[in-house]
Amino acid sequence: MIAKLKSYLSSPQVLSLAGNLTVSAMSIVSVSLLFRALPAREVGQWILFLTVVGLADAFRAGFLTTAFIRARSGATPERAAEVTGSAWAIALVITAALGLLNVGAWLLLSSGDSGATGLLLRWFGVALAVGLPHFMAAALMQSDMRFDRILCIRLLSQGLFVLGLVGLIVSGRLSLELVVYSYVGASLLTSLLVLLLGWTGLGSLGRRSAACVRELAHFGKYSVGSYVGANLLRSSDTFIINYMLGPAPLAVYNLAWRFMEIIEIPLRSFVATAMPAMSAAFNQGRLQEVARLLRKNAGLLSWCFVPVSLGTILLADVPIYLIGGPKYAGTEAANLLRIGMVLALLYPIDRFVGITLDVVNQPQLNMVKVFLMLAVNVTGDVTALLLSGSVYGVALASLPTGIAGFLFGYVNLRKHLPLSIRGILATGLSELRQLARQVVYKAAAVLKPRQELP
Numbered sequence: 001m002i003a004k005l006k007s008y009l010s011s012p013q014v015l016s017l018a019g020n021l022t023v024s025a026m027s028i029v030s031v032s033l034l035f036r037a038l039p040a041r042e043v044g045q046w047i048l049f050l051t052v053v054g055l056a057d058a059f060r061a062g063f064l065t066t067a068f069i070r071a072r073s074g075a076t077p078e079r080a081a082e083v084t085g086s087a088w089a090i091a092l093v094i095t096a097a098l099g100l101l102n103v104g105a106w107l108l109l110s111s112g113d114s115g116a117t118g119l120l121l122r123w124f125g126v127a128l129a130v131g132l133p134h135f136m137a138a139a140l141m142q143s144d145m146r147f148d149r150i151l152c153i154r155l156l157s158q159g160l161f162v163l164g165l166v167g168l169i170v171s172g173r174l175s176l177e178l179v180v181y182s183y184v185g186a187s188l189l190t191s192l193l194v195l196l197l198g199w200t201g202l203g204s205l206g207r208r209s210a211a212c213v214r215e216l217a218h219f220g221k222y223s224v225g226s227y228v229g230a231n232l233l234r235s236s237d238t239f240i241i242n243y244m245l246g247p248a249p250l251a252v253y254n255l256a257w258r259f260m261e262i263i264e265i266p267l268r269s270f271v272a273t274a275m276p277a278m279s280a281a282f283n284q285g286r287l288q289e290v291a292r293l294l295r296k297n298a299g300l301l302s303w304c305f306v307p308v309s310l311g312t313i314l315l316a317d318v319p320i321y322l323i324g325g326p327k328y329a330g331t332e333a334a335n336l337l338r339i340g341m342v343l344a345l346l347y348p349i350d351r352f353v354g355i356t357l358d359v360v361n362q363p364q365l366n367m368v369k370v371f372l373m374l375a376v377n378v379t380g381d382v383t384a385l386l387l388s389g390s391v392y393g394v395a396l397a398s399l400p401t402g403i404a405g406f407l408f409g410y411v412n413l414r415k416h417l418p419l420s421i422r423g424i425l426a427t428g429l430s431e432l433r434q435l436a437r438q439v440v441y442k443a444a445a446v447l448k449p450r451q452e453l454p
Contacts, residue, residue: 021269024261026158028323031258033165034179035251036325042176044247047254049119049180051235053127055228057135060094060128062227065139066275066358067219071212072143073276073283084201085208086216088136095132099125123180130184133191137199142272149199150272153190160186222363229370230354233377233401237394240381245391253391255324256336262312263305263344267351270297274352278359290359291417292427294352299428300435301348309341316341332391339395346402349424353409356417365412373405 034043064087072083102125109121134153141149164182168174194200237257241250274297281289312319316334324333357366380400384393413419 021265023154023158024265026155026162028258028261030158030162030165031255032323032325033162033169035255035323035328037169037174038176038179040248040251040327042247044242044250044254045119046176046179047238047250048242048247049123051238052120053124055231055235056098056124056128057131058227058231059098059224060091060132060135061139062224062231063094063220064091064216065142065227066355066363067216068139069143069276070219070279070283070359071216073279081204081207082209082212083216084140085204085206086212087139088202088205089208089213090216090220091132091136095128098128101125119176119180123184127184127187130188130191133200133202134187134194136201137194140201141199143276145273145276147272153194153199156193157186157190160189219363222367225363225367225371229367229374233370233374236374236378237381237398240378240385241391241394244382244385245389249391252328252331252333253336253394255320255328256333256395257340258323259312259319259337260340260344262308263341263347266301266304267347270301270348271351271355275355275359278356282359282361287360287417290356291419294356294417294419295424295427296431298349298352299424299426300431301428302345302425303428303432305345305348309344312341313338336391336395339392339398343398343402346406349421350402350406350409353406353413357409357413360413360416362412362416366409369405369409369412372408373401376404377401 034046038046068083068087072080075083102121105124106121109117134157138150138153141147141153161182164186165174165179168178168182195202237253238250241253274293278290278293281287281293316337317329320331320333320337321329354366354369357363357369377397380397381394384390384397387393410419410421
């Protein structure tokens, strides 16, 4: 029984879920600390800082991650080393280019601004540089299905940041600038450790080849659009609210959507474990297996999200109070969360349709899908704010955005794979029933009393 339990807990799905659960739990803890300890205006500035840094990181990840995993999964050791070295070369060039852009902006705009712009000018390039080694380590570990190591990387980076925040609060020294110090310091220490452990694959840099760099870049020029577009889609609300309403309403809006991590945790976990398997199946010409994996994962998550969404809609005030504290009770945050949980029911199929377009070598369609959603969202946000002047309008604009992306991706993927909504939901329900039977069977086996020996 112990051996079976150990085998189950060490499976890629469980480890991926644990990794995403860890990073999300730590993120919620850090956000809760900041919401309670900093004024709403400074919380909004911190959110804007993270959003811009995240957008740049999405550009780097978008250019590399999907292309890297797709090319390296199931490859020979020689090919894997070539792909890893070539990916490192691209990552270094991208990081250096973004760093030079930061230096140019700092020289032109000066670093005297004490708000979010000043933070970005001083720390944007530094944050990207110190995070590069553990970013590459996580991509390498994902391609190798070593989710135990990804769990360690995420636990270390997020844990160190939370410990830094706790130390600042206990010592009475918490300020926005010192929060950034803690963030950069945690990222630096994590990168140094993965370099010492040899998890980054940096030694393969000498095995790079111009042909492989071109191959990754060719795929990356499409996937980067999807990644950046998806990040812009998430962050467009942040920019529009900040510049049309101010940082305080942004803090309220972000608090509501922060709890959406409860949806993102299993979604990211399933995507992380399914993508290498789907890529390997496609590379071997097994299109039916690609379709089966999509139906299984998207369908199962869709059914699992129904009770979670309903429960959150009914009890939305509780998580808002737990994360933000009493000063956010009675604000728009709870109703914003309810709107978000309705939209979340579309997430599983939409997300898996997007990554499957990449897997079947149609990244340009995924890119068009994301930018279609971005255009609908920005238009809806600006129109809603001009008409209502309320963050409710921004949340409601997310509904047509999600529907537009859902329909575009589904219609185009059906041209490459045999799919139907009914088939996805039917497969998901079958998987859910099978999972429930397995849980009941294992629980009964554990609880069944041993028969006494004669």
